[in-house]
Amino acid sequence: MAPEGPPTPPPPARRRRTVRLRTMLVCLAVVPTVAMGAQVTVTAQRLLAQSEHLRADVEAGERIGVPLVGLMTELQAERAVTAARWAGSSVADEALRERRAATDRAAAEFRKIVGSGVGAPGSSGQGEGRLAAVSGRLDLLASYRKRVDAHSGSAEQAVGYYTGVIDDIIRAYQDEFSHAEDAEIAQESRPAVALFSAAEMVAREDTALTLAGPSRELASTSFSQFLDAVGTHRYLYDTWIVPYLPPAELTAYDRLTGSEAWQTKLRVENAVIANHKDTATGVKLPADVDEWPAAHHGFAPRLAALTTARAQSVLAHADAKAAGLQTEVYWLVGASGGTLLLVTAVVVLTTRSVLRRLSRLHTRTVAIAEETLPEVVARLQRGEPVDTGALPAVHGREDEVGQIADAFARVVAVSVDGHRQLAAERHGFGLFASGIASRTGNLVSRQLGLTEELQDTFGHDEALLAQLMRSDQLTVGMRRQIENLLILAGGEIPDPHTEPMRVADLLREAAAEVEDFRRIERQALDEASVRPHVISQISHLLAELLDNATRFSPPRSKVVVRAELVADGLSVEIEDRGPRVSAAGYEAMNERLHSAPPFSVLAENAHRLGLFVVGHLADQLEARVTLRRSVYGGTAAVVILPGGLLLPAQAKAPAPRPAEPRPLPERTPRPAVVRGPVPTPVPEPVPEAAPVPAADAPVALAPAPPQRPAAAAATPAPGPGARPALPERVPQTHLTRQLRGPRAPEPAAGRDPETPEEVADAWADYEEGTKKVEAELGADQP
Numbered sequence: 001m002a003p004e005g006p007p008t009p010p011p012p013a014r015r016r017r018t019v020r021l022r023t024m025l026v027c028l029a030v031v032p033t034v035a036m037g038a039q040v041t042v043t044a045q046r047l048l049a050q051s052e053h054l055r056a057d058v059e060a061g062e063r064i065g066v067p068l069v070g071l072m073t074e075l076q077a078e079r080a081v082t083a084a085r086w087a088g089s090s091v092a093d094e095a096l097r098e099r100r101a102a103t104d105r106a107a108a109e110f111r112k113i114v115g116s117g118v119g120a121p122g123s124s125g126q127g128e129g130r131l132a133a134v135s136g137r138l139d140l141l142a143s144y145r146k147r148v149d150a151h152s153g154s155a156e157q158a159v160g161y162y163t164g165v166i167d168d169i170i171r172a173y174q175d176e177f178s179h180a181e182d183a184e185i186a187q188e189s190r191p192a193v194a195l196f197s198a199a200e201m202v203a204r205e206d207t208a209l210t211l212a213g214p215s216r217e218l219a220s221t222s223f224s225q226f227l228d229a230v231g232t233h234r235y236l237y238d239t240w241i242v243p244y245l246p247p248a249e250l251t252a253y254d255r256l257t258g259s260e261a262w263q264t265k266l267r268v269e270n271a272v273i274a275n276h277k278d279t280a281t282g283v284k285l286p287a288d289v290d291e292w293p294a295a296h297h298g299f300a301p302r303l304a305a306l307t308t309a310r311a312q313s314v315l316a317h318a319d320a321k322a323a324g325l326q327t328e329v330y331w332l333v334g335a336s337g338g339t340l341l342l343v344t345a346v347v348v349l350t351t352r353s354v355l356r357r358l359s360r361l362h363t364r365t366v367a368i369a370e371e372t373l374p375e376v377v378a379r380l381q382r383g384e385p386v387d388t389g390a391l392p393a394v395h396g397r398e399d400e401v402g403q404i405a406d407a408f409a410r411v412v413a414v415s416v417d418g419h420r421q422l423a424a425e426r427h428g429f430g431l432f433a434s435g436i437a438s439r440t441g442n443l444v445s446r447q448l449g450l451t452e453e454l455q456d457t458f459g460h461d462e463a464l465l466a467q468l469m470r471s472d473q474l475t476v477g478m479r480r481q482i483e484n485l486l487i488l489a490g491g492e493i494p495d496p497h498t499e500p501m502r503v504a505d506l507l508r509e510a511a512a513e514v515e516d517f518r519r520i521e522r523q524a525l526d527e528a529s530v531r532p533h534v535i536s537q538i539s540h541l542l543a544e545l546l547d548n549a550t551r552f553s554p555p556r557s558k559v560v561v562r563a564e565l566v567a568d569g570l571s572v573e574i575e576d577r578g579p580r581v582s583a584a585g586y587e588a589m590n591e592r593l594h595s596a597p598p599f600s601v602l603a604e605n606a607h608r609l610g611l612f613v614v615g616h617l618a619d620q621l622e623a624r625v626t627l628r629r630s631v632y633g634g635t636a637a638v639v640i641l642p643g644g645l646l647l648p649a650q651a652k653a654p655a656p657r658p659a660e661p662r663p664l665p666e667r668t669p670r671p672a673v674v675r676g677p678v679p680t681p682v683p684e685p686v687p688e689a690a691p692v693p694a695a696d697a698p699v700a701l702a703p704a705p706p707q708r709p710a711a712a713a714a715t716p717a718p719g720p721g722a723r724p725a726l727p728e729r730v731p732q733t734h735l736t737r738q739l740r741g742p743r744a745p746e747p748a749a750g751r752d753p754e755t756p757e758e759v760a761d762a763w764a765d766y767e768e769g770t771k772k773v774e775a776e777l778g779a780d781q782p
Contacts, residue, residue, distance in 0.1 A: 022355060029347035033340055040336040044329045051325035054185065058319045064131070065173060065311060067110045071134075072169045072196070073304070074103040076203040079162035080210055082148050086155045087213030100145065107138045130172035137165045155211055156221050163204065170196055185321065187244065189314045194240035195307040201233030202296075202303065205269070209285070209292050216285040223276070223283040230269050249313070252306055261298025268292045357401045365408055368392060376416055380423040391416060433489035437482045444479045451475060477515050480543060484613045487540075497536070500529035500647050503563045503570065506539060511561070513543035516550040524563040528570060529647045534621060538641065541617040541625075542572060544610045545637045549576035553634060569643040578634040589627050593618065621645065 081099045085091045114131050144161045147153050174193045208226035212218045218226070245253060256262055271288035278284070368391070376386050392409035395402065451472045458464050501509075504524035511520045530538060542561070549559045553576040563572045593615040618625045623641050630636035 021358065022351065025347070025351045025354065029343065029351075033343055033347075036336070036343075037340060040332060044332055047325045047329045047332070051322040051329070054318045054322035054325070057185075058315050058322065061311070061315045061318075063113060065315075067106070067113050068134075068169050068173050069196075069308065069311070071103075071106040071110045072166050072173075072200070074099075074106040075162050075166050075169070076200070078103045079159060079166075079207055080203070082162065083155070083159055083207045083210040084213075086148065086151070086158055087211050089210070089213055103141070107141065111135060111138070130168060130175050134165065134168045134172055137161075137168060141165075156219070159207055159211065159222075163207075166200055166203075170200060185314065185318050188317060191241050191244040192307070192310040192314050194236045195310050198233040198236040198241060199303055199307050201229040201236070202265075202300070204229040205233075206292070206296050206300075209268075209272075209289055212285050212289060216287070216289050217279065217282050218285060219282045227273065230273065245310070246313070249306065249310060252302075252309070256299060256302050256306060259299060259302070261295045264291050264295035265299060268295065354401070361401060361405055361408075364392070364405075368408075368412060373412065373415065377419045380416075380419050381426070383423065383427055386416070386420070430489040433485055437486045437489070441479065441482050444475060444482060447475050448472065448479070473515050473517075476513060477547075480513055480540070480547075483540060484544075484609055487613050487616055488609065497532040499532055501532070501535050502529050506530055506535065507542065507561055507563060507572075509535075510539045510542035511546060513539070514546045514550055519550055519557065519559055520546060521558050521560045523560065527648075528565055530570075530641075531645055531647060534645050537617050537621055538645070541614055541621070541623075541639065542574070544614050544617075545574050545625075545639070548610050549574050549578065549635070549637070552576070553578040565646075566640070568640055570641040570646055572639040572641065574637045574639075575630045575632065576634040576636075577632055580633050581629065581635060586627050586629065593625050593627070 078099045081091060081096055085096060114135060140161070144158065148158050170193070173196060205226055208218065208222050208229065211222050242250065242253065268288050268291055271286045275286035275288070276283050372391065376391070379386050391412055392405065394406045394409045394413075396406065451468055455465065455468050455472075458468070502524075504522065507522045507524045511517045511522060514520065546559060546561065553559060557577040559574065559576045561572065561574045563570060565571075589611060593611060614625055617623075618639070621641065623639060623645075625640075626638045628636055628638070
């Protein structure tokens with residue numbers, strides 16, 4: 001059975017190692033350079049070896065060839081004298097002793113040089129064996145001389161000894177001058193060796209004719225050797241000598257063969273071959289043989305000079321070629337070294353050029369990707385024009401680096417076109433959303449106007465008045481949601497205020513935007529005021545946070561909002577008693593508050609847009625909004641407004657506030673006004689906030705029509721026994737200019753004689769009376 005357990009995971013794939021471009025370029029240059037250097041080294045070594053071998057041949061030829069030629073010449077002369085002595089010709093003893101003495105001197109010189117040169121450079125094993133054979137045959141020279149003097153044996157044996165030694169000398173000479181390592185020198189050495197062989201054949205003819213003596217009769221064996229010598233030397237001259245002689249030596253040969261002595265030689269040879277007669281004891285030669293000695297003495301020195309000149313020419317050519325090979329090696333090494341340096345310089349310059357271009361391309365690409373392209377995208381999102389000169393252009397280069405740059409330029413162009421199209425779509429969507437918000441805002445404005453008319457008309461019916469107030473509050477919430485849509489679409493909330501507002505009044509205005517405003521408890525200072533141009537934005541931001549706190553906290557719990565001055569500006573803290581949120585949840589919500597979400601995130605959180613709006617407004621105001629856990633277990637939202645948005649108390653010009661009716665102490669609303677608790681939404685978990693999208697471009701807003709401030713118009717103070725008058729809402733005060741619609745002119749209200757402080761106190765008394773009524777109603781219910 002197979003063992004149980006999880007299957008063995010496959011081995012991780014080996015990551016292929018990436019080779020740097022610099023390394024590849026260097027390798028691409030180093031490999032051919034090394035191969036070229038190796039080839040040059042091998043060639044230089046071969047040429048040097050050939051040069052050394054040629055010099056060794058020249059040295060061996062000069063050291064061994066001269067003694068060999070001298071020894072062969074002396075042996076040939078002694079052989080001729082020995083043959084004449086054997087044939088009975090008149091040869092003086094003194095002449096024979098002188099000839100033998102010359103041969104001994106040549107043999108001694110040969111033994112001395114050979115003895116010191118065995119194993120020398122350039123000597124082959126076969127050549128050393130030939131020289132040793134010649135030296136061994138020379139050791140028998142004395143014994144053969146004694147036989148000749150005693151006339152012991154036959155003439156063929158006496159002459160054959162000298163012929164055998166001379167053959168060994170010729171073979172040794174041929175081995176020394178073979179020059180197998182150089183075809184050209186070997187080709188030139190062939191005529192030299194053939195000349196020595198041909199000269200030996202002519203010498204054998206002379207020996208054979210000398211053996212005939214005065215009787216001109218030869219033994220059959222000697223005659224055969226004569227014929228062989230004639231045929232061999234003619235073949236050698238015609239086949240191996242004349243075709244290979246240089247022009248100068250060929251001219252000397254032509255002069256030799258055209259001489260009278262050489263012509264006599266040919267005539268004697270032809271006469272012997274044609275006119276000989278066979279006898280019982282041998283072969284009878286013709287009388288022409290008597291002309292041979294004189295002819296031989298005439299051409300023999302010139303033939304020896306031609307042979308020697310050919311050998312010396314071969315040695316000189318070999319020496320010159322050895323020197324030429326050395327020079328060629330020097331030039332080869334020098335040229336190769338220069339070429340390698342040139343290749344190295346070209347490789348270094350090319351590599352640096354390619355890498356420099358790639359580095360510039362990389363730097364420009366990174367700069368475009370990290371600086372230029374984000375800036376272009378941001379400008380497109382803001383609806384600003386883009387300078388295309390800052391973007392890379394396609395130049396149509398043909399080299400590879402230029403093609404890469406052109407490809408990147410095309411990618412950037414496609415990306416910019418895509419972002420331009422996306423920005424246009426966002427801008428169009430913003431205009432579309434602004435248009436929808438404007439039309440809906442007109443309807444809301446009409447609804448608020450209708451509600452105000454109903455309040456003025458049916459204000460005596462307290463039950464109906466309570467429902468109208470409820471409807472009015474819901475309509476205000478609808479207006480705030482429409483403004484949220486406008487903010488997220490890229491618009492701005494213009495502020496109709498022209499005077500600074502106290503922080504306490506600002507908190508009151510923000511709380512009035514919330515449906516369940518009765519649960520909000522305000523704690524604010526009056527030491528500072530808010531600048532007029534940001535009142536609506538701050539009020540909207542706080543209203544969203546207060547609405548979120550009232551929605552997601554128990555229905556009867558309080559939501560406390562506190563404002564106080566801190567080192568960085570104004571701190572506004574909103575604290576509820578909502579459900580507990582995890583630390584990760586707070587972290588996610590705060591992250592979304594501080595980053596603008598794309599439209600895709602807004603689409604997924606369409607029912608949770610409050611915190612998105614808060615983040616967008618905080619970014620416009622440069623304020624910091626932080627959500628954290630409160631000490632009561634709920635959520636505390638801390639808003640830090642920068643000090644630049646505030647004015648000190650002494651710098652604030654008090655804005656005229658319309659008087660609000662002060663409720664009578666003895667008059668309380670009837671239970672019918674507030675039957676039962678006002679319904680509040682069921683608590684839900686705190687919604688996750690998401691980043692606010694970056695607007696493509698701010699929506700152009702038209703100037704707001706002059707509107708009277710909130711609660712600017714107030715009814716006169718009621719008389720004794722009458723119900724307190726309600727504050728009058730000014731329509732479209734908190735609406736943006738896109739949401740405002742034309743409004744019928746209203747009658748001018750008279751100036752309220754009461755001061756703003758009295759109006760605030762009256763509103764506070766009214767709220768306190770409302771709370772008492774709610775408490776009494778709550779106590780009456782079972």
